[in-house]
Amino acid sequence: xxxxxxxxxxxxxxxxxxxxxxxxxxxxxxxxxxxxxxxxxxxxxxxxxxxxxxxxxxxxxxxxxxxxxxxxxx
Numbered sequence: 001x002x003x004x005x006x007x008x009x010x011x012x013x014x015x016x017x018x019x020x021x022x023x024x025x026x027x028x029x030x031x032x033x034x035x036x037x038x039x040x041x042x043x044x045x046x047x048x049x050x051x052x053x054x055x056x057x058x059x060x061x062x063x064x065x066x067x068x069x070x071x072x073x074x
Contacts, residue, residue, distance in 0.1 A: 001065070008047045009069060012040055018071075040070040 001009075018036035044066060045056045060067055068074060 004048055005065060005069065008044050008066075011047055012043060012069070015043065017043065034071065037071040041072075044070055 017039040021035035021039050041056060041060060044050075045053070048059070048066075050056045050059060060070070060072065064074060
């Protein structure tokens with residue numbers, strides 16, 4: 001792991017976003033992603049200094065380690 005990814009793990013463990021992200025879905029429309037995964041990804045965007053959401057999506061597409069840290073399935 002790089003130092004930035006280690007820092008991200010520390011921040012995510014400290015913030016514990018999954019306790020605050022509600023996964024409710026009323027069954028209408030497209031099933032949502034787990035909100036905690038998305039919240040973790042946006043924290044990663046800030047910690048890693050990624051400036052755009054498009055850049056975040058590209059990084060998540062390429063970086064299997066970052067996906068796993070954020071909680072997305074491999």
